[in-house]
Amino acid sequence: MSLIAHLARMEAVAAGRAQPLATVRHRRLAERPLVLVPLTTAGEAGAPLGALVGTDPEEPRLLVVPQPRDRELRFAFLAELAEEVLPYVDGFADAVEPVERKDSATGEKVRVELCLDAPQLIVPSRAGIEYVRLLGRSTRFRRTAEQDPDTPYPAPPRVPLLGRWLTHYGERARVPGSSLLLAATDLLNRHWATGQSSLEDQHLGALLAWIDPADGERGDRAAHRAELARDERGQLLCPPAGPATDPAFDNQLLAPAIEAYDRARQAVGAAEDGETADAALAGLHRAEREVRRLVVSQLKPTWDATWRALGLLRALPEGARVEDRWTRDRWSFTAHRDRIAAGEPPQPRRDDAVTAAAKLAAREQAQGQLDAQEALDDPLVLAGRRLSGEAFAAEVVEVVRAWTESKRPAPRPLLTVRTEDRPHLDPGAKVYRSLDGKPQSAEFVGREEDGSLVLRLLDRMGRSKEPAEGTVPEKGERIAWTLFEHDARVGPRLPDPEETPWTHGGPPRHADTAELPDAVTPEDLL
């Protein structure tokens, strides 16, 4: 954590209220995001218990699995989830703009489609992102009856497709600065500092209590209550944002309700005549309603909190360079849409050596770009970089005209700038400023006796001997310089996967055979 973030946290403790870490919003919030609040079953990896999903805060769709260990019910849940998610995703697939782009293989310009907008998925917490990934992993290899008539437990038709989209979103969420799949807690933590630990910051209720406490209440008290306060039956007033549920809820309320549901189902199976069957069926519906009531009691507060978080974030104006990053998200969405349309197999279980290296390189590049763009978009973020010696704001006190000593002299004016900041500059170090949104670089020449810095401007002054109008700062101008580059460098082209060298195990085997789901084991069956 940076020094300025520490400072903000201490101020938050003193003030009893979260302090801003940003003056603009650094992530895209779509006009109509799809919020998904999932719950999982304790002790059963990847067994959903229920979810609220939808694009309208007033009308979420409730999905509940009354017996999470029942494979049929689980599939029904996933099919219903697909019914919500896929039409939303498909709604963005057809509105496109034509774009010219360089083909990476041939280097020639080709016209391609780029989706005008992309679907955005919001989950309450970081664990929710992990859960999206898990759902994707557990469903994308499933076979439907249409794909494979012999499969013993065919998945509902659209479930594998849902898995592929969730996998894509889960993977994209690992790219720094991307906004396709976001967690409300991450969003809030990016923009505000609370007076609690970063572990406690993962609690959506406590986080909102710090950022937006009720009238007159101190954030720390409100957060404490959100975390710990329980009603007379021992249930948390603010249930956790999931996907895990509170053990007290599991033991005292949920487990008995699921048992009652199981008994009701047995009674339906055991009913011998019409009358008892009707009664048993009514009992089953009652039992199911009870489970649904309980699940919604845990989901609804988180659903509301997530929308409240989005409301707080919408109050911040969007950073100038967020659009640029969102365009990359649109490319990512468009590319996956095209892969699905082309009938490509689902994402492999593991990346091969080349794909893994390419992803890592892309993410490092995205991280560098994100760090730079956030600082350029937001004076408060820049202040943090200035405090750590990675940037400085300075006033130009003198401009001396100078040129290179070549046959065709190019301008290399010397600037003397005065700053109160303490940048970590070595002689010859490069510094950058933003000139019309593009970086202009300068070289650090040395320090004057009075502590002011001498910089030599290096580029973006045009081709002629005299620098172009407006490209050289004037005396008295105040400019923010950064020691970091504004655009991350593009890494080298990696070999094709078929040309993976011997040091990395050679080309991957079975590159073209589609992966199958894991074989069914006795543990899979109830």
Add this chain to the structure above:
Amino acid sequence: MTVYDPAVLDPAAAAAKATAEILESTLRGTARGVVVDSPPGAGKSTLVVRAALELAAAGRPLMVVAQTNAQVDDLVLRLAEKEPDLEVGRLHSSDSDPYDRALDALEQVRKSAKAGDLAGLPVVVSTAAKWAHVKNVEPWAHAIVDEAYQMRSDALLAVAGLFERALFVGDPGQLDPFSVVGADQWAGLSYDPSASAVSTLLAHNPELPQHRLPVSWRLPASAAPLVSDAFYPYTPFRSGTGPGDRRLAFGVPSDGSAPDRVLDEAAESGWGLLELPARHTPRTDPEAVHAVALVVRRLLDRGGAAVSERSDAPVPLTADRIAVGTAHRDQAAAVRAALAALGVPGVTVDTANRLQGREYDVTVVLHPLSGRPDATAFHLETGRLCVLASRHRHACVVVCRAGVTDLLDEHPSTEPVQLGVTVKFPDGWEANHAVLSHLAEHRVRWTP
């Protein structure tokens, strides 16, 4: 595999035997790769130069991959010094000022930003980052990959297509490569792109011959056993010099202050611990930074003279033979500022990452855990402490707040265990304890 053989008593003979075996496997072996582990100061650069010259003499087109431009320039200069007739190519980036200007004075060194211009030269040297951009060329018969443990697996992936066979040389005890973004999703895969190049290479080619250089010529007899035990417990090495071969003395006697006493202790025993009172501090702990600067200042003021196997007469200890090592860049900046305030120019102050591969007579180290309330994986990393504790030829003074042992006990390593990842021994926790318990015998308490 070379084994540590105490029967070979003479360090020079042991080192020569290991070198001969390495050259034999490289020049006449059949394996596509040879891996050489080298502890700090064991003559890795000398080995690289020698292997390069012998491969060139055997008529095998050779590419050399180093990790930084400074390393590349240093290698080219060494090659030129050893074999002035050998034509060497220096492949460089197209940035301004891409290589050391000293290379311009050498006629036999051809410099270019295009690999095509250097085709046909017996040896071409460049950084891994630059090699990765070289495409569509005839592969080289042989490569030498220097500092291979600091090279990331994805960097090797980008260059491995350029050579048929390779010699990988590096120090497994130094800092592991890192990534600024999370790479957990690939942990446990043999080709995890964020792992070191050597771990990927050996995971896929376990049969490759592995050698070890057994003698550290840099570390004095007082330091080699500690560094070997703490950081290389299963691959021990020893110092090339014996006790008493290296001596450090001061012209000006001690004034009784804590910095002077810790310098006397370090001159006598090779190690000194200047312990400040326990306290939680910001990273740039002003008191500790001041103490570091004061120790350096006294070291110069007292007219230090070093006696070593390199010369018969004592050599004055000058600022360029002293380095200060820190964990973070802001700490280094703070020490630089403190030294400037005390009027001390010319002393190298840098982070562990940047001190890798460098050598000084005396080092002053700000302990990575000094004054911290917690011990994170970054601060516990074995390689960081190993680099800081193994840069010196004579003595090392560590400046630290009291209470680090308790801090360690309160913070056992909590990194999750990843399936398929080889657990590295020793872990930073254990290595830190080993070093601290040794330093405790050379403790001087700070008295303002």
